[in-house]
Amino acid sequence: MNTSTISDSEQNTFQPPQWLQACLLANGDPNHQYHTEDNRLICQAYEFAYELHKQQTRKSGEPYIVHPVAVAGLLRDLGGDSAMIAAGFLHDVVEDTEVSLEEIESRFGEQVRQLVEGVTKLSKFEFSSKTERQAENFRRMFLAMAKDIRVIVVKLADRLHNMRTLQHLSLEKQQAIALETKEIFAPLANRLGIGRLKWELEDLSFKYLEPEAYRTMQNHIAEKRTDREARIEKVTQLLKDRLQTIGIKIIEIQGRPKHLYGIYQKMCLQQKQFNEIYDIAGLRLIVDNKEECYRALAIVHDTFRPIPGRFKDYIGLPKSNRYQSLHTSVVGLNGRPLEVQIRTLEMHQVAEYGIAAHWKYKESGGSNQVQVSSGDEKFTWLRQLLEWQNDLKDAQEYIDSLRDNLFEDDVYVFTPQGDVMVLARGATPVDFAYRIHTEIGNHIKGAKVNGRWSVLDCSLENGDIVEIITSKNSHPSLDWLNFVVTPTARNRIRQWYKRSHNEENVARGRELLERELGKGGLEALLKSPSMQSVAQRCNYQKVEDLLAALGYGEITVSNVVNRLREIVKDQQSISKESNPELTTTKLQETTKKSTSVPVGSQYPIIGVEGLLYHLAGCCQPIPGEKIIGVVTRNARGIAIHNQNCPNIEGVEGDRLIPVSWNTVNGNGRPHTYPVDLAMEVIDRVGVFKDILSRLSDQNINVRNAGVKTSWGKPAMITLSIEVINHRQLESTISQIKNMSDVLNLRRLNQLDEL
Numbered sequence: 001m002n003t004s005t006i007s008d009s010e011q012n013t014f015q016p017p018q019w020l021q022a023c024l025l026a027n028g029d030p031n032h033q034y035h036t037e038d039n040r041l042i043c044q045a046y047e048f049a050y051e052l053h054k055q056q057t058r059k060s061g062e063p064y065i066v067h068p069v070a071v072a073g074l075l076r077d078l079g080g081d082s083a084m085i086a087a088g089f090l091h092d093v094v095e096d097t098e099v100s101l102e103e104i105e106s107r108f109g110e111q112v113r114q115l116v117e118g119v120t121k122l123s124k125f126e127f128s129s130k131t132e133r134q135a136e137n138f139r140r141m142f143l144a145m146a147k148d149i150r151v152i153v154v155k156l157a158d159r160l161h162n163m164r165t166l167q168h169l170s171l172e173k174q175q176a177i178a179l180e181t182k183e184i185f186a187p188l189a190n191r192l193g194i195g196r197l198k199w200e201l202e203d204l205s206f207k208y209l210e211p212e213a214y215r216t217m218q219n220h221i222a223e224k225r226t227d228r229e230a231r232i233e234k235v236t237q238l239l240k241d242r243l244q245t246i247g248i249k250i251i252e253i254q255g256r257p258k259h260l261y262g263i264y265q266k267m268c269l270q271q272k273q274f275n276e277i278y279d280i281a282g283l284r285l286i287v288d289n290k291e292e293c294y295r296a297l298a299i300v301h302d303t304f305r306p307i308p309g310r311f312k313d314y315i316g317l318p319k320s321n322r323y324q325s326l327h328t329s330v331v332g333l334n335g336r337p338l339e340v341q342i343r344t345l346e347m348h349q350v351a352e353y354g355i356a357a358h359w360k361y362k363e364s365g366g367s368n369q370v371q372v373s374s375g376d377e378k379f380t381w382l383r384q385l386l387e388w389q390n391d392l393k394d395a396q397e398y399i400d401s402l403r404d405n406l407f408e409d410d411v412y413v414f415t416p417q418g419d420v421m422v423l424a425r426g427a428t429p430v431d432f433a434y435r436i437h438t439e440i441g442n443h444i445k446g447a448k449v450n451g452r453w454s455v456l457d458c459s460l461e462n463g464d465i466v467e468i469i470t471s472k473n474s475h476p477s478l479d480w481l482n483f484v485v486t487p488t489a490r491n492r493i494r495q496w497y498k499r500s501h502n503e504e505n506v507a508r509g510r511e512l513l514e515r516e517l518g519k520g521g522l523e524a525l526l527k528s529p530s531m532q533s534v535a536q537r538c539n540y541q542k543v544e545d546l547l548a549a550l551g552y553g554e555i556t557v558s559n560v561v562n563r564l565r566e567i568v569k570d571q572q573s574i575s576k577e578s579n580p581e582l583t584t585t586k587l588q589e590t591t592k593k594s595t596s597v598p599v600g601s602q603y604p605i606i607g608v609e610g611l612l613y614h615l616a617g618c619c620q621p622i623p624g625e626k627i628i629g630v631v632t633r634n635a636r637g638i639a640i641h642n643q644n645c646p647n648i649e650g651v652e653g654d655r656l657i658p659v660s661w662n663t664v665n666g667n668g669r670p671h672t673y674p675v676d677l678a679m680e681v682i683d684r685v686g687v688f689k690d691i692l693s694r695l696s697d698q699n700i701n702v703r704n705a706g707v708k709t710s711w712g713k714p715a716m717i718t719l720s721i722e723v724i725n726h727r728q729l730e731s732t733i734s735q736i737k738n739m740s741d742v743l744n745l746r747r748l749n750q751l752d753e754l
Helices: 018-027 037-053 066-077 082-090 101-108 110-119 130-147 150-164 171-191 195-209 211-245 260-270 290-303 345-360 377-389 395-406 429-436 438-442 478-482 487-500 502-517 522-526 529-537 543-551 557-571 580-587 687-697 726-737
Strands: 250-257 281-287 326-331 337-344 410-414 420-424 444-449 452-454 466-470 613-615 627-631 638-642 656-658 673-681 701-708 715-723 742-748
Touching (some): 018 037, 018 066, 037 066, 037 082, 037 101, 066 082, 082 101, 082 110, 101 110, 110 150, 150 171, 150 195, 171 195, 195 211, 195 345, 211 250, 211 290, 250 345, 281 290, 281 345, 290 326, 420 429, 429 444, 429 487, 438 444, 438 487, 502 522, 502 742, 529 543, 543 557, 673 726, 687 701, 715 726, 726 742
Parallel strands (some): 613 638
Antiparallel strands (some): 326 337, 627 656, 701 715
């Protein structure tokens, strides 16, 4: 935001909208009929926000208070209660001023605080990439939505007004915000059934992402408007007369122009030109009750010839966002196709306002807070997001899965008992099995679709009846990851693999820890109270669980050793069960005085100037790791080892040379150092590309790479990369390990064998 100050005269140019003026007037008059607690909360929130934002401007140059007032107005139009409207005024104060959430709660109550907190970005936290920040913002937002769904309605109102004023930002920011709006926020509005927000968010995104196509669509619509409106008027009058003749009460009948992005999408999907798209406008018919919806449908089909295959009954089978309506396409006047929607007033309110209709049109009193309960089917999609979002630690994979699963392209299938299951388009019997229960998926042997045996990777269609056949001896296959489409199924398959290979993972974890700390005393250390404390600090119940996590790469050896050092420091000594020698030789930091050289020396190692030296292949030390020089016996000069390298334990003291790193050479450019990595990954298409992409994001050069695959087994990848220091290596390893397809990753040396 722009924090430049504005003059008093510029402040006075802001005039609150009429609805807000009415609130302020009523609040100032104790005898006014609208002088209520709700009105008082709204006015106090506005006045507080006005004072905080009064010296700030937007990029457009207008007073910043215009934005929160507009957001609050949108929430009021959606039927939001006083807490929501107050949150609209206050949604930016925590991020852009010195006001804390605690002060918000003390002034305006817990509900307003929760709404503001749910909308507030993570602007005061540091992240290594924009993707990580974006992912964490969405994680927080969805968790807040689970507590109170009104959070996302406030956020949608905020995003809509920002989109309406996007022209004042740079082209790069316009496209970034528009893309996020199209991929995340418009689908969210759709999931919540708020059609009026969804359509405008899509059109505004379309305007900035594809400006030429947007202008072309605008021109096409303007050219055809007169003929279209005349044709719709004739159809409207014809249907109105026939419906009234048989006594159907018409609440409303009107033309319904489709939004620009909707028409453009249809042109792209059907590979048609604009003049080949006839149903760019439709007719919406609102009647009194459900029975009359079907009676009106019969009249429409009797008046105009229905087009086969174009009838959809969303009343009998509502969409997952609670949308209900009858859709039919008929051949209208002049032989032109016409889409007709038939619904009740209540259905129309839900179609327009979605979840907001819950509080906008309800007749009973009480709090409007909407929580997501386990039995509430309309929020199944949100509960599923919450179930798998913690399993996806990689930020990019989380964003991709979020984007893919927000789009409402669902398929409705049935159990043999007639229960409806909503799955993502392209879902398979395996996705269906895991949707029912994890154990059903883990023991699926086969599937019947509509009474016939089916392969497990077939895509299910609307109306399919699916029966899962299980067996105690059946178990998941890693090949399933190549065709399942739901994050739940993918995560359950990976979890099963990790559990089923627990012994291998524990052994691998023990090996990694032994390599880091040495073999002597390791068994006693693993059984000690200190190691149990390490496990608990790393959120594992047992040491064995910690070793398994080390084995399949969920946690790094450095994290474990650092936790152990913290405990040793806190307790001043390790429990008697552990090896005292291990404590002194491996856990205490070694301090050796290094030889000083002028800054800018061409030698990367300080202390070996003018001498022949090389980095030891057994430990491949890199800057950030404590090193020591060893005079070799084979005329190869000085070998630079990590101070914790097991190979230097028996070296005589007179062969040791104190050395340290010089991270800048004479040209001011950092040196790079080779590091070899080996990883075990799930063998799927594109996994190697994803790994290389993360290395590229870290500016890591790959010197060499190798891949080995075996049918039905994880793939083995070896990489030789160049890093600047230990910190960059740890960051790189963390980025790769957080990928859910990476089962194990370890640093190699020349003694390792794959």
